[in-house]
Amino acid sequence: MVQVSMKLEMSDTPGQLVRALKPVSDTGGNIIAVIHQREERREKKDIISVQIVVELPEGRLEELLARMRDQGVSIQRLGTQRLLHRRSLIMIGHIMHTDLTDTVDRIDKTGFAEVSELEMIMPAISEPSSARITIRATSAESMDRAVEVLREVAREKDILVIEPLGEES
Amino acid sequence: MIGFGTVGQGIASVLMRKDLGLTITAIADSRSGLMRDDGVDLAGVLERKRGGFVVGDVGISPMDVVKRGEYDLLVEVSPTNIQTAEPAATFIREAISRGKHVVSSNKGPIALHLKELRRAALSHGVQLRYEATVCGAIPIMHVLEEGLRGNSVKSLHGVLNGTSNFILTRMAEEGLTYDQALAEAREMGVAEADPTYDVKGIDAAIKLVILSNTIWETDLRLEDVVVTGIDQITPDAIRLSEDEDATIRLIAEAIPERGICRVTPRLIPRNHPLVVNGTLNAITLTTDLAGALTFVGKGAGSIETASAVIGDILHIKERYARGA
Ligand SMILES: NC(=O)c1ccc[n+]([C@@H]2O[C@H](COP(=O)([O-])OP(=O)(O)OC[C@H]3O[C@@H](n4cnc5c(N)ncnc54)[C@H](OP(=O)(O)O)[C@@H]3O)[C@@H](O)[C@H]2O)c1
Numbered sequence: 001m002v003q004v005s006m007k008l009e010m011s012d013t014p015g016q017l018v019r020a021l022k023p024v025s026d027t028g029g030n031i032i033a034v035i036h037q038r039e040e041r042r043e044k045k046d047i048i049s050v051q052i053v054v055e056l057p058e059g060r061l062e063e064l065l066a067r068m069r070d071q072g073v074s075i076q077r078l079g080t081q082r083l084l085h086r087r088s089l090i091m092i093g094h095i096m097h098t099d100l101t102d103t104v105d106r107i108d109k110t111g112f113a114e115v116s117e118l119e120m121i122m123p124a125i126s127e128p129s130s131a132r133i134t135i136r137a138t139s140a141e142s143m144d145r146a147v148e149v150l151r152e153v154a155r156e157k158d159i160l161v162i163e164p165l166g167e168e169s
Numbered sequence: 170m171i172g173f174g175t176v177g178q179g180i181a182s183v184l185m186r187k188d189l190g191l192t193i194t195a196i197a198d199s200r201s202g203l204m205r206d207d208g209v210d211l212a213g214v215l216e217r218k219r220g221g222f223v224v225g226d227v228g229i230s231p232m233d234v235v236k237r238g239e240y241d242l243l244v245e246v247s248p249t250n251i252q253t254a255e256p257a258a259t260f261i262r263e264a265i266s267r268g269k270h271v272v273s274s275n276k277g278p279i280a281l282h283l284k285e286l287r288r289a290a291l292s293h294g295v296q297l298r299y300e301a302t303v304c305g306a307i308p309i310m311h312v313l314e315e316g317l318r319g320n321s322v323k324s325l326h327g328v329l330n331g332t333s334n335f336i337l338t339r340m341a342e343e344g345l346t347y348d349q350a351l352a353e354a355r356e357m358g359v360a361e362a363d364p365t366y367d368v369k370g371i372d373a374a375i376k377l378v379i380l381s382n383t384i385w386e387t388d389l390r391l392e393d394v395v396v397t398g399i400d401q402i403t404p405d406a407i408r409l410s411e412d413e414d415a416t417i418r419l420i421a422e423a424i425p426e427r428g429i430c431r432v433t434p435r436l437i438p439r440n441h442p443l444v445v446n447g448t449l450n451a452i453t454l455t456t457d458l459a460g461a462l463t464f465v466g467k468g469a470g471s472i473e474t475a476s477a478v479i480g481d482i483l484h485i486k487e488r489y490a491r492g493a
Contacts, residue, residue, distance in 0.1 A: 088415075088436065089436065090406045090409055090417065119409060119412070121408070128403065130403045130405035132410070160397065162402075162406065162410075162436050163433070163435060163436065164435065164436040165420055165437045
């Protein structure tokens with residue numbers, strides 16, 4: 001999935017916004033945010049400006065844009081970015097026996113980040129295990145906060161967390 | 170020259186094969202001293218030392234050499250003591266108070282007393298240089314003071330400890346456990362009998378303190394650095410990082426603007442410039458004008474460290490020697 005933000009202009013007529021956004025689901029995407037900017041362009045009456053952020057399967061963007069244009073939408077600006085922020089970290093320690101569910105929950109509970117992948121290798125019992133944990137978050141700041149939560153949990157559970165170099169916001 | 174071990178002998182052998190216009194007028198090891206105003210016979214001293222004998226007269230102590238020797242510049246290459254910095258700090262203070270320049274490869278006095286020693290050197294009108302204390306052969310201090318004039322350094326990242334980098338490299342290359350890689354490092358003479366300082370990140374932290382205090386003129390102490398070693402790293406952890414096209418390296422990091430000063434194992438892309446193999450060292454400086462610069466080189470070794478010491482000596486000779 002890719003995350004795309006775009007600025008759209010369309011006529012300010014009833015039902016137009018719904019029609020304009022229908023191609024998003026038609027192309028397998030999700031709308032993450034819609035921001036109206038009615039104030040911005042008062043001089044152009046009867047035109048509304050909308051900023052949207054959608055999540056889209058790879059390779060469907062051109063199709064989406066074409067379908068939107070067919071609905072009378074003018075695309076003013078376009079930016080793609082990776083779907084949410086993603087960061088992988090390594091953990092070493094007694095990951096399983098220090099309540100892994102709780103470790104994951106503590107991040108998921110934040111509301112702004114979640115554990116999207118976890119791969120763990122467990123050697124002989126009583127040996128420390130190793131895991132790669134991938135966190136996705138809504139923004140760079142949320143990611144930093146999520147990693148701080150993980151650090152705290154790791155401190156409590158005596159787990160070593162290895163953070164990536166140079167990905168802090 | 171105080172200390173005639175790996176580094177001291179490296180310097181002597183370079184001076185024997187290259188005419189750099191330098192004369193060693195006195196040498197001391199832990200138990201003896203030798204003073205010859207017209208120049209020590211280096212070949213003879215090297216032979217004696219390699220044969221297991223002391224360098225000079227057991228009736229002459231290292232302190233006698235520092236206090237009474239005839240010299241312009243003290244080369245201080247005795248062992249590092251990171252708790253007390255002694256006896257090196259005393260040697261250095263004494264030489265400075267006699268109006269002698271000092272070049273040291275010794276991390277102890279520089280990490281613990283840089284400000285004080287610098288002030289003393291300034292008030293006695295002498296130079297104090299210590300290129301060899303960090304990153305072995307990489308002339309990072311020269312780069313900082315000359316090549317990067319006018320720049321502000323924003324951050325520093327480095328692989329500052331060859332032993333731990335060797336261990337992590339071998340774990341990644343061969344899937345060795347930490348203990349196996351450490352044993353191999355010991356066998357190859359890359360790790361000391363007691364590798365604690367290297368594998369616990371302390372040696373790297375000491376070097377980070379020296380670099381930070383030099384670059385930002387701070388008063389950072391070893392206790393201020395957050396330190397995590399590599400002794401808990403598992404081959405599984407490295408394998409898991411490789412799935413992300415990354416590996417694990419012990420990285421020293423200082424970003425004063427964000428209050429960051431730490432030595433920790435980090436997940437780092439395999440094609441990152443700081444991912445160097447074996448005992449190499451690497452350092453990246455990010456500056457406002459030059460952007461990011463990375464330097465890679467041998468972090469230790471007899472001749473490599475001698476290179477750094479000699480660079481300092483010649484720097485002083487060319488700029489500050491009497492009659493220069
Ligand atoms: N080796 C490297 O690659 C390297 C790299 C960078 C920095 N350094 C630093 O450079 C310094 C020297 O390292 P090295 O590898 O040459 O050490 P080394 O091989 O252990 O040699 C140390 C020398 O200092 C002498 N010494 C010991 N105690 C002394 C004392 N109280 N007074 C005077 N001399 C004394 C020893 O005497 P004896 O011969 O009688 O034992 C020996 O000759 C250390 O501070 C080290 O941290 C080393």
